[in-house]
Amino acid sequence: MANTSAVYARIDTNLKDSAEEILSQLGISPSSAIQMLYSQIVLKKGMPFDLRLPSSKPLAVGAMTGEQLDAELRKGVDSIKAGRVYSADEVDEALAKEFGI
Template sequence: MANTSAVYARIDTNLKDNAESILSQLGITPSGAIQMFYSQIVLKKGIPFELKLLSSKPLTVGAMTREQLDAELKKGYASIKAGKIYSADEVDEALAKEFGI
C-alpha cells in the first residue's frame, strides 16, 4: 500500500455537494480529484489554472447602461469639439498599450 497522508479542509456545504455530484457522474472520488489536483500542482510547479485580478478592459457597448453610454458619447463629443482627434492607428496603439488588445 502507498504511503498516504490525510488532507483536511473546510469548504462551503453547497460547493462540496455540487462538486461531489459532478465528480460522481465522472466516476471520480473526492480523494481521487484531490490527488489529481495535487499532481497537477507538482507538474506545473504552481496552481494548474490562471489566477488573476479582473482586468480594467473597457466595457463593450452592449454591457453599458444607457447612462454610461450617454456619458461616454458626451465625453467623445466634447473631445472632438476641443480638437482632440486621433487616427485609427493611434487609437489601436493606445488600446494595445493600455489594455493589451
C-alpha cells in the same frame, strides 16, 4: 499498500455538494480529484490555473449601462478620427493579453 497521507479541509457545504455531484457524473471520487489537483500543482510548480482579481471593466455589452456603452463608443469614434486604427490581429492580441481570450 501505497504510502498515503490524509488531507483535511473545511469548505462550504453547498460548494462541496455541488462539486461532488459533478465529480460523481464524471466518475471521479473526491480523493481522486484532490490527487489530480496536487499532481498538477507539482507539475506546474504552482496553481494549475490563473489567480487574479476580476476585471472591473464590463466584459460584455449587455453588462454595460447605456452611459458606459455611449462612453466606449465615443472613445472608439474619437480613436478613429485621431487615426488610431488596429488590425484584427492587434485587437486579438490585446484581448488575449488583457482578458485571456
